[in-house]
Amino acid sequence: MIAKALKGDSRYWIWLAFLLVVMTLGGLSYAQQYVYGLGYTGMSRDVSWGIYIAQFTFLVGVAAGGVMLALPFYLHDFKAFGRITVLGEFMAIAAVCMCLMFILADLGQPRRVFNVLLHPTPHSMLFWDMIVLNGYLFLNILCGWVILNAEAKEVPPPKWIKPFVYLSIPWAISIHTVTAFLYAGLPGRHFWLTAIMAPRFLASAFAAGPALLLICAMAMKKYANFDPGKKAVDKMCTIICYAAITNLFFIGLEFFTAYYSNIPAHMHTLDYLFFGLEGHNNLVPFMRLSMVLGIISTIAIMFPAVRKNDRALVITCAAIFISLWIDKGVGLVLGGFVPNPLEYITEYVPTFGEVMITAGVWASGFFILTLLYKVALTVDRQIHG
């Protein structure tokens, strides 16, 4: 079936070539970082996690978002998702691969990464994160591939795949919960020490994942002659809408707890992110943009006129995706470091090399996604003509 990815028109190859160029540039930057050390990035003693971990956190959400297609189809027999469930699984594969690459890029001693396996540490959330992420990757590869293979041969999938499919649904919830636990269990970081960390993560994941998937589906409708179907698109918009509303609601809850209780430790980070703190405000424009984009696009996606118009839909989904990317990636992760537990403010700006490596990893993810989607689409065209 992999051979199906090797046949494509010129636009397909140009897209892959472009991705390869970005991947190469990212790889070269990484080689520099590997030799010099992580000082190559903009991270410092106070902001010890930067955009690598921020992207990782966001992408775990995107990977978990795939479950929003699997759940209605496998548990509730929502047949309209039949043709695109495999797209959700493949997007999860690409997203988890990106997560693993970002973690590797972020390690100070990448050659020692197997220490996490050699010395299992059940009390560490990073250990469980490694387990659930790799497990989810395995589950999605297994389920996606076996079911697609069966579809290609026009036979029903083998019975033994059913338990794996059912397992992947709560597993998707678990990957993002464990990632939230990385943050939510640290006694020194008040911004993250909140019980709704995991629900917030999940809400934004269930909006961001399907939003990205919808953008990809629309792209494939335009360039690859693949129509997911009106019912599927409409249902996805509903899911995105509810998830985005829930996420905005949760953000509102955070604001309430911080500003109504007036406890400085809870307010300071939100002050820094949205209003500026003691003159430091380099993230304020991003956070405000995220809120504006998020609110406008969440309202927009409720309108049938937007849902029916392909271009408007893509722009709205892109706005939701970018808004959530800023909120979770930039705001949530970087915000936890400002002010630091000793009440110092150190701002963080990524370096050019760091951005190149990030772009390289994103390009790798899209590369994997493109190849996988090509296979899925070819099979789909084979059956449905």
Next chain:
Amino acid sequence: MDIKRRKFLKLAGLSAVAGIGAPSAFNMLLRGEARASEKGHGEGETTQATEQRLGLVINVRKFAANHGLAGKCINACHTIHNVPNYGNKKDEIKWIWVETFEHAFPEHSQYKRNEGLDQLPIMTLCNHCDNPPCVRACPTQATFKNKKNGVVMMDYHRCIGCRFCMVACPSRARSFNWRSPREKDSEGRYRFIEHLNPDYPTRMRGVVEKCTLCIERIERGQIPACVEATGNTGAMVFGDLHDPNSEISKVLNENFTIQRKPAAGTHPSLFYII
């Protein structure tokens, strides 16, 4: 027996994986069990009481009275341990340093604070907590609690540089090697290490480091370098908190002391007399 080629390849592949995987998995399980039985369950590793509990009482007033004493302590520690000085705040590595009251005890009320407090040099280092969040966070046990004396240790050989411990520490005691501390200048001298101590290693780029309460000196019957640097001013008292007859227990009994971030429940072993 007629077997299709595909079925044979699948069988061969599975047997190879099983043949390689099973004995090594079995081995790992056996080793893992042996270690697990030492540790107890996950939480036991971090909160079990140790026979000795080494701690420090830092008398901030005596540091204020002895001008330059704080610098002597910092110098002693950073020189003995080859702590590099990169000259910029971004790459900064520090095991012990001076904080102001406002930043060392941010949970304390700063309203109508005595202005003299701002001049007090608060010696800040790893608190060697009894319930350390950094040990809980580390995915490889590169940082772990010493079972004999409660010191929070660093195993630089195992650290993968994920910096989760730095994120977890409420006292910001940890530093990371953002670049190699071993860079040499054109004359072959180490650029970032002014006075080299050849009897103690450096670290490499990509690992986290912090104060280890001079465990290498303690195990040879000495006291930590910073404590030694205070001479007989009594500015730092070092000893076993579990021993009711030790000097440190007496000092704690006779003085009002405060600790950093008590609300976090980490049970530090450092006490401050302000």
Next chain:
Amino acid sequence: MYDKGKIIPGLIVFVLIAVSPIIYNRGNAGQVPNPEKSKVARECVRPAQEMRERHMQLLIGWRYNVVRENGAREGVTAGGTKYARSLQLGCLKCHTSKEKFCDKCHAYAAVEPYCWDCHFASKEKM
């Protein structure tokens, strides 16, 4: 066999490439390394052959024991003298030159242990 004309020459080419280093050196394995013996002491903490085979296991065992298990930092004897169970403070007290001792075999075997990233090799090359 299908495609015999392509497979058999291909296999021959592969085998030739695989054994090319041996052909290039005409079967000569190079000079056996001769690390300089210590001038400080006559006896090592373990017999020479055991050291040749297992010195890394010994060092890692010491490392694990001293760093992680509160193991004794001193205590290994050789020829009546006590040494520290340490690379820097033990082994290198007798084998004072990394270049003349350690590197000789490591270079031959193309081994680059990362010990030297942190531990100091010899007093000469500070």
